[in-house]
Amino acid sequence: MSNILVYALHYEGAFNKNSLGAVAEASRLAGELGGEAHAVVVGEGIADDLAATLGSYGATKVYKAEGPEGLAGPVIDTFGKLFDGGEYQYAVFGGGLLGFEIGAGLAARIDAGVTMEVTGVNVVDGKLVAERPILGDSSISTSRYKDKGIIIARLNAFEVKETGGAAATVENITADLSPQAQQANIVTRGEQRGADVDIEGASILVAGGRGLGKAEGFELCDDLAKAFGGNSAVAATRAVVDAGWYPYAAQIGQTGKTVAPKLYLAAGISGAIQHKVGMQSSENIVAINKDANAPIFEFSDLGIVGDLNKILPKLTEAVKARKG
Ligand SMILES: Cc1cc2nc3c(=O)[nH]c(=O)nc-3n(C[C@H](O)[C@H](O)[C@H](O)COP(=O)(O)OP(=O)(O)OC[C@H]3O[C@@H](n4cnc5c(N)ncnc54)[C@H](O)[C@@H]3O)c2cc1C
Numbered sequence: 001m002s003n004i005l006v007y008a009l010h011y012e013g014a015f016n017k018n019s020l021g022a023v024a025e026a027s028r029l030a031g032e033l034g035g036e037a038h039a040v041v042v043g044e045g046i047a048d049d050l051a052a053t054l055g056s057y058g059a060t061k062v063y064k065a066e067g068p069e070g071l072a073g074p075v076i077d078t079f080g081k082l083f084d085g086g087e088y089q090y091a092v093f094g095g096g097l098l099g100f101e102i103g104a105g106l107a108a109r110i111d112a113g114v115t116m117e118v119t120g121v122n123v124v125d126g127k128l129v130a131e132r133p134i135l136g137d138s139s140i141s142t143s144r145y146k147d148k149g150i151i152i153a154r155l156n157a158f159e160v161k162e163t164g165g166a167a168a169t170v171e172n173i174t175a176d177l178s179p180q181a182q183q184a185n186i187v188t189r190g191e192q193r194g195a196d197v198d199i200e201g202a203s204i205l206v207a208g209g210r211g212l213g214k215a216e217g218f219e220l221c222d223d224l225a226k227a228f229g230g231n232s233a234v235a236a237t238r239a240v241v242d243a244g245w246y247p248y249a250a251q252i253g254q255t256g257k258t259v260a261p262k263l264y265l266a267a268g269i270s271g272a273i274q275h276k277v278g279m280q281s282s283e284n285i286v287a288i289n290k291d292a293n294a295p296i297f298e299f300s301d302l303g304i305v306g307d308l309n310k311i312l313p314k315l316t317e318a319v320k321a322r323k324g
């Protein structure tokens with residue numbers, strides 16, 4: 001029971017970064033429990049060679065199941081079957097929206113405890129103890145499990161670490177899909193604007209909020225990010241993502257990405273706690289807001305009170321001029 005199951009989400013020939021962090025973390029934890037990390041991949045025609053590369057992140061075995069990638073039902077059924085074998089007590093997931101869906105479904109399926117938004121896991125007396133921030137990240141709660149435990153990480157909470165392990169053994173498994181897992185199909189996949197931008201790796205982020213007024217307002221942020229050049233990108237708040245002004249891939253915050261660039265320039269963003277938790281570790285925070293009492297000024301290094309429609313174009317010109 002000291003082996004740990006961990007999910008590796010795969011899409012078009014590559015494993016998702018969150019999943020690689022989860023595999024590395026599961027490997028560390030299993031090592032402390034005296035066991036191994038066994039990864040699970042569910043997808044269509046995933047090559048054995050690719051599955052075996054999870055060995056580099058610490059998985060010794062990979063269970064490979066055929067099924068539609070990106071749906072929770074088949075993953076729940078596959079994990080359920082593996083838990084039914086009685087060999088496992090814990091499962092680890094890298095987080096994200098799919099992780100939440102899988103966590104809830106799997107907890108019901110195998111009668112386990114589940115902790116979401118986990119940012120740290122420890123081994124105490126031979127058992128896993130999960131930590132998750134609560135009350136707007138002002139405190140940490142710890143979860144212990146009576147028996148089986150499911151750990152769903154906060155997005156990117158676990159560091160992607162290559163362990164230098166050998167190629168993992170690949171074992172094909174087939175799980176009978178439950179009626180509910182067969183109720184959903186992927187009809188189409190779409191690429192979102194900005195989905196290819198590496199927000200988490202950017203050293204300068206120009207973030208826009210509802211103060212931009214409309215979707216076209218993001219052109220001001222795009223122009224400034226372009227003027228900075230190099231490793232710069234545009235980010236967004238949930239309010240504007242929900243309004244359809246900018247893609248979800250660029251959302252920063254509790255239900256988006258966590259970033260820590262050298263410069264985070266927030267334009268027309270109020271600074272709600274759910275946004276703050278995703279960007280508060282930035283080295284320098286500069287905020288532009290027309291409301292001098294906006295909460296964002298409480299945690300900014302530099303605050304500019306004024307209309308972003310006037311300030312952003314001037315800033316873009318100044319950056320261009322400085323660059324040459
Ligand atoms: C469970 C939950 C999860 C959430 N997750 C997230 C998350 O991941 N990320 C996130 O961002 N939010 C999240 N939210 C939403 C969050 O609570 C806020 O509603 C959101 O962050 C507000 O976005 P905003 O700052 O763009 O908009 P607003 O709060 O409306 O702020 C707009 C700001 O723009 C300023 N402004 C207006 N016009 C101008 C102008 N011309 N020039 C300069 N300034 C101007 C205003 O003074 C105001 O401060 C979550 C909420 C919940 C309940």
